[in-house]
Amino acid sequence: MALSTLEQQALAELDLVRQKPFRLVDHLGLVRWVSVFGAILLWEVFGRDVNPLFLSYPSAIARAAVQLVGAGQFTQQALNSLQVYFIGLAGALVVGIVLGLLMGRYRLAEYILDPFVYALDATPRVALIPILLLWFGLGAPAKIAVVFLSGVFPVLMNTFSGVRTVSSGLVEVGRAYGAGEGKIFTKIIMPASLPFIMAGVRLAVGRALIGIITAEMFAAVTGLGALLVRYSSALATDKFFVPVIFLALLGVILTRAVEYLEKRFAPWKETERAL
Amino acid sequence: MAAHDEQIIADLGLRRESARSLYDYPNVIRALSVLCFLIAWEIYGRRVDPLLLTYPTAVVQAAFALITSGELRRQMADSLTTLALGFGASVILGVGLGLVMGRSRIASAALEPHINALYATPQVALTPLLMMWFGLGFTVKAVVIFLFAFFPILINTASGVRNVSASTIEVGRAYLASRTQILFKVVFPAAVPFIMAGIRVAIGRAIVGMVVAELFTAITGLGAMLTLYGNLFETAKMFVVVIVLGVLGVVLVRATQALERRMARWKETERAS
Numbered sequence: 001m002a003l004s005t006l007e008q009q010a011l012a013e014l015d016l017v018r019q020k021p022f023r024l025v026d027h028l029g030l031v032r033w034v035s036v037f038g039a040i041l042l043w044e045v046f047g048r049d050v051n052p053l054f055l056s057y058p059s060a061i062a063r064a065a066v067q068l069v070g071a072g073q074f075t076q077q078a079l080n081s082l083q084v085y086f087i088g089l090a091g092a093l094v095v096g097i098v099l100g101l102l103m104g105r106y107r108l109a110e111y112i113l114d115p116f117v118y119a120l121d122a123t124p125r126v127a128l129i130p131i132l133l134l135w136f137g138l139g140a141p142a143k144i145a146v147v148f149l150s151g152v153f154p155v156l157m158n159t160f161s162g163v164r165t166v167s168s169g170l171v172e173v174g175r176a177y178g179a180g181e182g183k184i185f186t187k188i189i190m191p192a193s194l195p196f197i198m199a200g201v202r203l204a205v206g207r208a209l210i211g212i213i214t215a216e217m218f219a220a221v222t223g224l225g226a227l228l229v230r231y232s233s234a235l236a237t238d239k240f241f242v243p244v245i246f247l248a249l250l251g252v253i254l255t256r257a258v259e260y261l262e263k264r265f266a267p268w269k270e271t272e273r274a275l
Numbered sequence: 276m277a278a279h280d281e282q283i284i285a286d287l288g289l290r291r292e293s294a295r296s297l298y299d300y301p302n303v304i305r306a307l308s309v310l311c312f313l314i315a316w317e318i319y320g321r322r323v324d325p326l327l328l329t330y331p332t333a334v335v336q337a338a339f340a341l342i343t344s345g346e347l348r349r350q351m352a353d354s355l356t357t358l359a360l361g362f363g364a365s366v367i368l369g370v371g372l373g374l375v376m377g378r379s380r381i382a383s384a385a386l387e388p389h390i391n392a393l394y395a396t397p398q399v400a401l402t403p404l405l406m407m408w409f410g411l412g413f414t415v416k417a418v419v420i421f422l423f424a425f426f427p428i429l430i431n432t433a434s435g436v437r438n439v440s441a442s443t444i445e446v447g448r449a450y451l452a453s454r455t456q457i458l459f460k461v462v463f464p465a466a467v468p469f470i471m472a473g474i475r476v477a478i479g480r481a482i483v484g485m486v487v488a489e490l491f492t493a494i495t496g497l498g499a500m501l502t503l504y505g506n507l508f509e510t511a512k513m514f515v516v517v518i519v520l521g522v523l524g525v526v527l528v529r530a531t532q533a534l535e536r537r538m539a540r541w542k543e544t545e546r547a548s
Binding site: 024025028031032036039053054107108111112114115116120122123124125126127129130131133134135206209210214217218225228229231233235237240243244245247248249252255 | 297298301304305308309312327328380381384385386387388389392395396397398399400401402403404406407408479482483486487490491497498501502505508510513514516517518520521522524525528
C-alpha cells in the first residue's frame with residue numbers, strides 16, 4: 001500500500017514540527033559557557049576601569065600568578081600551608097576515629113567524654129584561634145592545633161554515630177563464631193561504620209581548610225593566609241586573587257578526592273543505611 | 276512452700292538489684308567527669324602563669340565583671356544585630372534565588388558555575404578584600420556573614436525545588452493554578468524541609484563568619500573582645516567570650532532545629548515519594 005499524497009503531506013508536516021525551533025533549554029551547555037565567558041569578559045572590561053587598588057581583572061591576575069609562581073615565593077608558602085594542613089588533618093583523623101570508636105562501643109567512654117565533645121563541637125573553633133596562638137606561638141604548632149580542632153569533631157561525631165548504627169546482629173554473629181574484641185573491632189565495626197567515617201572526613205577536609213586559612217591570616221607570618229593579608233595590606237589586589245583561586249581549587253580537589261575514596265571504600269552506603 | 280517461694284523472689288530481687296549498674300545513671304558519670312576536669316583545671320591552672328592559662332573560678336569572676344560592667348551585653352547586642360541582618364539577607368536572597376534556579380533550567384545553567392566557584396572558595400579568604408571594599412564597620416561584618424550563610428541555603432533550596440514531584444505540580448496545573456500559584460502554593464511548601472535543612476547548616480556557618488569578621492576588624496562585637504583581651508593577655512576574659520559563643524551556637528542551632536521540626540513535619544513521608 002503506497003502512501004497517498006495526503007499522507008505524505010501529513011508526514012512532512014510532522015517532520016517539520018519535529019524540527020523544533022531553537023530553544024535555550026536544549027543548549028544548557030552553551031548557556032553555561034556563555035555565562036562563564038561573559039562574566040570573565042565583563043570583569044576584564046569593567047575591572048580595567050576601576051581603580052586597581054580595589055578590583056583587579058582576569059588578565060592582571062593571570063600575569064600576577066605567573067610572576068608569583070615563577071618567583072617561587074608562592075610555591076614555598078603553599079607547601080608550608082599544605083604541610084601543616086596534612087599533619088593536623090592526619091592527627092584529627094586518627095584521634096577522631098579512635099575516640100569515636102571507643103565512644104560508640106563503650107558506654108563508659110561515651111558518658112565520660114560526651115559533655116566535652118558536645119561543648120567543644122558547639123563552640124565556633126575560630127573563636128579558639130586567639131587562645132591557641134597565645135599557647136603555641138605564631139608558628140606551625142598553633143596552626144596544626146587549629147587544623148586538628150577544626151577537623152577532629154566532624155570525624156569523631158560521624159564515627160560515633162556510625163558505630164552506634166552497626167546492627168547488634170552482626171556483632172553477635174561475630175561473637176558466636178568466637179571473635180575476640182579486637183577482631184570485632186577490626187573486622188565488623190570498622191568496615192560497617194566506614195561510610196559514616198568517610199562522610200565525617202569529607203566534612204573535616206573543608207573545615208580544616210577554613211581553620212588553617214583563618215589561623216594564618218590571624219598570625220600573618222607564614223602560609224597562604226599570611227600572603228592574603230600581606231597582599232591586601234599592600235593593596236596588590238591582582239596578587240591577592242592568586243591564593244584565593246588556588247584555595248578554591250584546592251578545596252574542590254580535596255573534596256573530590258574524598259568523594260572518590262568514599263565511593264571506592266564505602267560503596268555499600270545506601271543499602272547499609274536501610275538497616 | 277510459701278517461704279521457699281519468698282526466698283526465690285528475694286533471690287530474684289537481689290539479682291535484679293545487682294544487675295543495676297553505673298550505666299543506668301549516665302548523668303552521674305557525666306557530672307563526675309566534668310567535675311574532675313574542672314577540679315584538675317583549677318589546681319593545675321593556679322600553678323601556671325595566668326597570662327597563659329586561667330582557671331575556672333577566675334573565669335567565673337571575669338564573667339561577673341564583664342556582665343556587671345555591661346560590656347558583654349553591649350558587645351553581644353552588637354554582634355547579634357549584625358548576625359540577624361546578614362543572616363536575614365542570606366535567607367531571603369538564598370531562598371529567592373534558589374526558587375528561581377530550581378524552577379528554571381536556563382537560570383540554573385547560567386548561574387551554577389559561578390555559584391559553585393564561589394561556594395568552593397573558602398569565604399574566609401575573601402575577608403581582607405571585603406574589608407578593603409566595605410571598611411571596618413557594620414557593613415563588612417554583615418557582608419561576611421551573608422557570604423558564609425548564603426550558599427547552603429541557596430543550594431538546598433534549589434535542590435528542594437528540583438525534588439518536588441512532577442505529579443504534584445501537574446495536579447496543580449490540572450486545577451488551573453497559575454504559575455505564581457504553583458510556585459507559592461505547591462513548590463515552596465514542598466521544598467520547605469530542604470530549605471530548613473539549609474538554614475540549619477547556614478546558622479552555624481553564619482556564627483563562624485561573624486567571629487571571623489569581628490576578629491579581623493577588631494572594633495566591636497564578641498570577636499573583637501577576643502582579639503582585645505588576647506592582646507592584653509587577659510585569658511580569663513577570653514574564656515568568657517568563648518563560652519558565650521559556644522552557648523550562642525547551641526541555642527541558635529537548637530532553635531533552628533525546633534523550627535525545622537515545626538515547619539517540616541512531613542519531611543520523611545515526602546522523601547519517600
